Amino acid sequence: MPDSPVSALRVHALAVARGDRRVLSDLSFTLAPGEILHIRGGNGAGKTSLLEVLCGLRAPAAGRIEGQPTAAQRHWLGHKNALNPVLTVRENLVFWCALNGNDAAEVDAALARVGLKAQRHRPCGALSVGQRRRAALARLCAVSRPWWFLDEPLAGLDRAAVHVLADLLHAHARAGGAAVLTSHQALPDALACGVRELELGR
């Protein structure tokens, strides 16, 4: 459940550049609390760059964004899972809760939601790629933030894990949170229901 009140994210005539090259221009949309936006596009279409701009990690080349989340309101899940291979799954999550000022009491429940309760005392280095991604998803639940920015969250997930991600995203939206995720392909049916799509490169 998101802690902080969320205001809508309003994007006006946004342009995004990567290095000297402008990859996106004249992009306008609004994302309200309770909505999930899927940014779809091929390799190099600018999905990650746009996500970074929306999240506030990178400045836009032109245009403006209103209602951009602060560090206390956003959760970023990039290509890397931010899990130390030497620490156990639980230790990693407890650390991220403590670092972000959250109560570690939610960790076990979060691990149960992603189906990793039995692996919680195993070092992250001993988990499969998909299990590590699930552990990163558990961090979304354990470290409560109203805005989720997920870069290619489907990478490495099997069908069951996609359902887990769908459940997490929809529950987050129902609770008043908002999420933006990127993918180079159409979302699986379990996830696509009720998700807005923004296709880049058209």
Place this chain on the structure above:
Amino acid sequence: MHALLGPAWALFRRELLLAARRPAEWAQPLVFYGIVALLFPLGIEAQNPALKVFAPAIVWVGALLAALLAVERMFRGDLEDGTLEQLLLAQAPAPLLVAAKFGAHWLLTALPLVLAAPLLGLMLGLDPLPVRVLTLGLLLGTPTLMFTGGFAAALTVGAQRAGILLPILVLPLMTPAVIFGGGAVHAASSGLPYAAPLYFLAALLALALTGLPLAAAGALRNAVE
């Protein structure tokens, strides 16, 4: 206040936990330090009075090289697994988190060097007063060495072949600590006042504690982008 220090404390505890899981990583600099200091009496002969003259430099240069050995991989693992990216995105000020990491590394790798220094000083023929000054100097100087090394590690973390780059960057920056640290011991050995070089070490420490975490956080942001 707790909101600021809580995340730094969390990172500090994580570093200690990681060190407990990988004891070899923090034990290696101490072993290296002991071996370097032992090689000199073996090379010159233990009764040679020159050993006493060179003792402060041996101990300080040994500590400097051991500190350098310890900092090389300080941020590499965090960059590779994505932890660094998340740390820089956190609500807590990045310089404070960097300072917590530097502090944990000092506790794990440099404090054992300080504690071993009296033994090495006596072994190299120093009298009790210079040994005390040597230890106090290292207590003041090793955080400066660790913070300087940590800053250089932050600068080079994104470089593919940082091997020789790190010592080239760090060694000139560490020179003042070695000069004042060694100078204090020489002054104490000669019966001269030794407070001034120690004050300089304390001043360097204040500069390192306040400035280098800021600079390192900036360097880390560059590495992640």
